[in-house]
Amino acid sequence: MRSTPEEVRATILKLAKEGMPQSRIGLALRDDYGVPLAKPLLGKSIGRVLAQEKASPKVPQDLQDLIERAQRVQRHLKIHHSDRKNVHSLELVEAKIYRLSKYYKKRGMLSNDFKYTAVVAQLA
Numbered sequence: 001m002r003s004t005p006e007e008v009r010a011t012i013l014k015l016a017k018e019g020m021p022q023s024r025i026g027l028a029l030r031d032d033y034g035v036p037l038a039k040p041l042l043g044k045s046i047g048r049v050l051a052q053e054k055a056s057p058k059v060p061q062d063l064q065d066l067i068e069r070a071q072r073v074q075r076h077l078k079i080h081h082s083d084r085k086n087v088h089s090l091e092l093v094e095a096k097i098y099r100l101s102k103y104y105k106k107r108g109m110l111s112n113d114f115k116y117t118a119v120v121a122q123l124a
Contacts, residue, residue, distance in 0.1 A: 003035050005042050012038065012046055016055045022046050023061060058111070060104055066097050067116065094118050 011033060015025045025046055029035040039045050050056040057064070073090045077083060097116050104110035 003033065003041070008033075008035055008038055008041055009049055012049050013053055013055055016050055021057070021061045021064075022050065059114070060100075060109060063097065063100050063104065063110070066093055066100065069093055070097065 008029065011029065012025055015028055020028065026038065029038055035041065038049075042049060044052075047056065059067075070090060070093045073086055073093060077086055077090065080086070094116070101110060101114055101116060105112055105114065
């Protein structure tokens, strides 16, 4: 079954409006719609299509994933107070969040008023 670029673009926008992140859109295109790769068909990536249509998320997906990972570790540490290994892993994840947010602010992909507050100081 052949898909036209217009159909794939419409499908990408429909899935994005449903709240699906870019990586899940790529998987859905591959598994459900039979489009193995969107970039050769469209000439641009899924992220570029979303950016052109003003449908890209406010926070980039990799930064959002790191924030969710930090929240999971924080929930774990609320239950297991003496788990020092995961306190260190939370420090590392939060350092990655700071570095990545700084990078995205320089590139203009993230608003300058974005602020992530650390919880590590409260746990120690």
